Amino acid sequence: MRTLAKMARTPLGATALTLLTLVVVTAVVAPWLWGEQADVNDTGDILAGPSAEHWVGTDNLGRDLLLRTLVATRLSVVLAVSATLVAVVTGLILGVAPLLLGRTVGRAVTWFTGIAVAFPGLLLALFFAAIFGSSATAAVFAIGLAGAPSFARLCQNLIAGIEARDFIAAARVGGVGRLRVLFRHVLPNIGEPLIVNATIGAGGSLLAFAGLSFIGLGVQPPEYDWGRLMMDGLRGIYSNPLAALAPGLAVVIAGLAFNLTGESAARSLGISDDAMLVSAIRPRRRRLQNRRAAAKTPAVTSRDAVLEVVDLRVEIPSTAGDVHAVRGVSFSVAQGEIVGIVGESGSGKSMTALAAARLLDDTARVQARALRFLGADLLGDGGAGMRRMLGTSMAMVFQDPMSSFNPTMRMGGQLAEVAAEHAGMRRREAMARAVDRLAAVRITAPERRARQYPYEFSGGMRQRAMIGMGLMLSPRLIIADEPTTALDVTVQAQVLDLLRAIREEDGASILFISHDISVVAELCDRVLVMRSGEIVEELDAADLSSARHPYTRALLAAVPHMGTDLDRPLATLATISDAEPDVGADAREVRSR
Amino acid sequence: MSELRFEEVSVRYGLRRAAVTAVDRVSLSVPEGGVTGVVGESGSGKSTLGRAAVGLVPLHGGRILLDGAPIPRRGPRPLQMVFQDPYSSLDPRMSVGASIAEMMPAGMTRRESAREAARLLELVHLDPAQTGARPARFSGGQRQRIAIARALAGRPKVLIADEITSALDVLIQGAILNLLRELQAELGFSMLFISHNLAVVRYVASQIVVMHDGKVIEQGATAAVLEQPQADYTRELLAAIPRPIHYIPDADRV
Numbered sequence: 001m002r003t004l005a006k007m008a009r010t011p012l013g014a015t016a017l018t019l020l021t022l023v024v025v026t027a028v029v030a031p032w033l034w035g036e037q038a039d040v041n042d043t044g045d046i047l048a049g050p051s052a053e054h055w056v057g058t059d060n061l062g063r064d065l066l067l068r069t070l071v072a073t074r075l076s077v078v079l080a081v082s083a084t085l086v087a088v089v090t091g092l093i094l095g096v097a098p099l100l101l102g103r104t105v106g107r108a109v110t111w112f113t114g115i116a117v118a119f120p121g122l123l124l125a126l127f128f129a130a131i132f133g134s135s136a137t138a139a140v141f142a143i144g145l146a147g148a149p150s151f152a153r154l155c156q157n158l159i160a161g162i163e164a165r166d167f168i169a170a171a172r173v174g175g176v177g178r179l180r181v182l183f184r185h186v187l188p189n190i191g192e193p194l195i196v197n198a199t200i201g202a203g204g205s206l207l208a209f210a211g212l213s214f215i216g217l218g219v220q221p222p223e224y225d226w227g228r229l230m231m232d233g234l235r236g237i238y239s240n241p242l243a244a245l246a247p248g249l250a251v252v253i254a255g256l257a258f259n260l261t262g263e264s265a266a267r268s269l270g271i272s273d274d275a276m277l278v279s280a281i282r283p284r285r286r287r288l289q290n291r292r293a294a295a296k297t298p299a300v301t302s303r304d305a306v307l308e309v310v311d312l313r314v315e316i317p318s319t320a321g322d323v324h325a326v327r328g329v330s331f332s333v334a335q336g337e338i339v340g341i342v343g344e345s346g347s348g349k350s351m352t353a354l355a356a357a358r359l360l361d362d363t364a365r366v367q368a369r370a371l372r373f374l375g376a377d378l379l380g381d382g383g384a385g386m387r388r389m390l391g392t393s394m395a396m397v398f399q400d401p402m403s404s405f406n407p408t409m410r411m412g413g414q415l416a417e418v419a420a421e422h423a424g425m426r427r428r429e430a431m432a433r434a435v436d437r438l439a440a441v442r443i444t445a446p447e448r449r450a451r452q453y454p455y456e457f458s459g460g461m462r463q464r465a466m467i468g469m470g471l472m473l474s475p476r477l478i479i480a481d482e483p484t485t486a487l488d489v490t491v492q493a494q495v496l497d498l499l500r501a502i503r504e505e506d507g508a509s510i511l512f513i514s515h516d517i518s519v520v521a522e523l524c525d526r527v528l529v530m531r532s533g534e535i536v537e538e539l540d541a542a543d544l545s546s547a548r549h550p551y552t553r554a555l556l557a558a559v560p561h562m563g564t565d566l567d568r569p570l571a572t573l574a575t576i577s578d579a580e581p582d583v584g585a586d587a588r589e590v591r592s593r
Numbered sequence: 594m595s596e597l598r599f600e601e602v603s604v605r606y607g608l609r610r611a612a613v614t615a616v617d618r619v620s621l622s623v624p625e626g627g628v629t630g631v632v633g634e635s636g637s638g639k640s641t642l643g644r645a646a647v648g649l650v651p652l653h654g655g656r657i658l659l660d661g662a663p664i665p666r667r668g669p670r671p672l673q674m675v676f677q678d679p680y681s682s683l684d685p686r687m688s689v690g691a692s693i694a695e696m697m698p699a700g701m702t703r704r705e706s707a708r709e710a711a712r713l714l715e716l717v718h719l720d721p722a723q724t725g726a727r728p729a730r731f732s733g734g735q736r737q738r739i740a741i742a743r744a745l746a747g748r749p750k751v752l753i754a755d756e757i758t759s760a761l762d763v764l765i766q767g768a769i770l771n772l773l774r775e776l777q778a779e780l781g782f783s784m785l786f787i788s789h790n791l792a793v794v795r796y797v798a799s800q801i802v803v804m805h806d807g808k809v810i811e812q813g814a815t816a817a818v819l820e821q822p823q824a825d826y827t828r829e830l831l832a833a834i835p836r837p838i839h840y841i842p843d844a845d846r847v
Contacts, residue, residue, distance in 0.1 A: 165681045165682075166676040166677075166678060166681040166682035167681065167682050167683055167684045167692075169644075169649055169674075169676065169682075170674065170676065170682055170696075170740075170743065170744075171695065172648075172649060173647040173648070173649065173670065173672070173673060173674045174670055174673070174695060174696040174747055175666075175667070175668070175669075175670050176695060184684075184687070184695075185684050185686075185687075188684075188686040188687075189684070189685065189686055344762040344763075344764060345762055459635065488634035488635060488789055489634075489789070489790070489791070489830060489833040489834055490634065490829055490830060490833040491634070492833065493832075493833040515762055515763060516763065516835075517763070518835040518836075519835055521835070522835040522836065554764060555763060555764065557767075558763045558764045558766065558767035559763050559766075559767075559792070560767070560770065560790075560792045560793055560795070560796040561792045561834070561835075561836075562791070562792055562795065562819065562831075562834060564792065564795070564796055566795075566796060569771040569774070569775075570767035570768075570770055570771055570796070571767065572764060572767050572768050572771070
């Protein structure tokens with residue numbers, strides 16, 4: 001119900017729901033109102049064109065075609081929905097088979113589904129129609145069975161996704177049987193996407209049914225659906241084109257109604273923050289704001305700062321209202337300095353870094369009084385010149401190096417691409433540089449490694465290769481967003497050593513983001529502590545032991561280390577008085593104890 | 594309450610030639626009412642060991658014994674597990690009360706199980722009135738508390754905790770570790786505590802097992818292993834830990 005309300009609020013959803021209501025109401029009402037009238041023969045007025053009495057004309061028995069088109073709505077829709085039901089039920093049975101019947105049988109079913117999916121649907125429908133004979137019921141099964149493989153594949157994929165979740169494992173650990181797992185945990189979780197896809201599928205079945213009836217395999221006289229009407233109308237297409245076009249138009253409207261309803265339901269269900277509908281308006285607004293903000297920029301700032309941020313604000317529009325992710329953050333990173341930003345998830349630390357690198361997408365609203373990199377203003381419209389400068393002088397390292405690399409390209413090629421793209425290096429030159437950089441990030445046998453694919457690298461090696469990629473063009477600033485979070489301690493230590501060495505050798509500045517204050521303390525010169533989008537404390541890493549802000553202290557005390565007193569509970573946010581919404585109820589609840 | 598013993602346990606993934614040995618003849622024990630910690634990097638086989646204990650992965654060799662007898666795979670399960678990712682371990686379509694009730698022993702009336710679910714939520718310091726709420730209403734740390742409550746609903750003799758704090762923020766990690774220690778002391782279940790973080794394991798476990806490449810490298814009492822590591826690999830792990838920061842409390846802080 002909530003989904004429907006949400007749908008009705010978008011233009012697409014409102015249109016879709018209106019169309020669908022129209023189609024359903026017609027299907028219910030039309031046969032009662034005009035059912036008999038549509039069967040009245042008027043031999044004096046056969047095959048007539050449009051007139052005031054018959055808006056769309058009459059057929060070869062003088063029956064009114066507009067009424068017949070309206071009355072045909074019920075049969076057409078009922079048949080299409082029945083065919084979809086057959087498809088969904090068959091698909092569901094095939095789809096849950098791997099879950100219920102175990103690995104061997106399941107694999108056979110999946111294999112069979114894979115082959116069936118490869119056949120074109122209409123071909124299958126024709127094949128089944130030829131077997132079942134020509135009647136409406138036969139056509140329902142023909143179209144339904146033809147659509148079943150794609151639903152089976154959908155179910156198998158959805159179920160495989162759910163099965164991998166830990167709550168299924170938890171149920172199994174607790175001894176819950178397969179059937180119970182299916183009905184209690186699996187089906188409720190795949191219901192929504194399945195219904196949405198069935199709605200879209202109904203539009204397809206409608207079209208397929210019209211097709212079958214049109215070639216005479218579907219509905220047989222004296223019954224009629226839109227396909228049948230089109231077939232009859234086609235004979236007189238030159239004398240009265242409307243006779244064929246009116247039922248055709250009805251097919252289009254009903255098909256659209258189903259399709260759009262499904263599409264917009266999918267949008268309001270799964271991807272509620274989908275930016276597609278709002279992005280058309282946002283970018284212009286963002287640029288205007290930037291320009292306005294840029295006008296207020298103070299003229300001169302400190303010279304040796306590599307990155308300078310003054311009063312940075314980031315707002316993310318979402319369906320639940322704007323989220324103020326960053327609220328007026330100011331800091332600078334000096335030449336050769338390593339600055340750490342530490343905070344919990346949701347504190348805005350990553351947003352700050354992404355905004356500074358101009359990597360936030362257009363839906364985010366970024367404002368700042370100043371945002372300078374190497375003295376250049378980053379708030380402008382971002383022409384090719386600025387992108388080029390960012391591409392050559394700023395490097396990003398992310399948490400998950402696997403998703404940052406293209407899995408189908410060799411490592412060396414991916415690194416070389418950076419130099420070829422941004423510095424215009426020739427291929428051979430760029431490859432030599434790539435191998436050199438892999439060696440620089442302590443990857444052994446770099447020539448051989450450069451020819452390997454990302455999956456052949458371990459997690460730590462991928463992270464080092466990612467840093468190597470950043471070093472292709474001797475950047476002045478490296479922004480590293482949780483680069484060691486996914487790594488083991490030993491590998492983490494190697495990556496931290498590497499970052500330190502890069503600073504020593506190349507003089508690059510580093511902005512290092514992490515939720516782990518002990519890692520930040522280990523690597524950084526200066527630490528910014530962020531909470532709820534604001535910097536609550538800024539201090540030298542050496543001074544962390546005398547941090548003043550209770551939040552910083554809580555961060556320090558909460559991490560168990562090798563000297564933690566085993567007889568006392570770990571410190572939590574106990575000393576903080578102001579409850580922030582972004583910190584989550586855990587912190588508050590802990591305080592109350 | 595019970596002792597869990599792994600005897601020469603091996604687990605292999607894949608078929609014949611392509612098989613990978615994830616756990617290689619591991620023997621260890623979780624003493625009655627005690628906590629054994631397993632540390633190792635990703636790929637060391639420590640999580641596979643936990644999943645083998647609860648029957649989520651089949652054994653290739655060896656056996657896992659509870660008080661000297663094989664673990665029953667029918668009826669009430671004496672082993673329960675808490676998973677790493679609290680966003681994946683609760684069914685989003687089920688009220689947390691129903692999720693907890695699912696693990697309870699059979700034969701309880703609806704009213705009994707509702708009362709028990711509320712009691713368990715209270716036990717993990719959540720509002721007992723929230724049994725009807727869906728997981729989406731709770732934060733990551735609260736979800737992990739619910740997952741602990743669900744595991745306790747099965748009245749386990751042994752609890753397997755698999756990286757239960759590594760998806761959480763440090764502040765929340767502290768609260769969850771406190772809770773777990775408190776519950777363990779109160780209820781007396783034995784626990785196999787799996788983590789990549791040596792400091793966390795040190796805080797929770799009295800026995801420690803260091804794993805690498807599917808094999809046990811070193812095991813013993815936690816204090817002994819950490820103070821006088823015998824294996825090179827353990828020393829390497831210890832050296833990689835960032836140094837602790839002892840903050841000096843200010844005078845204005847009581």
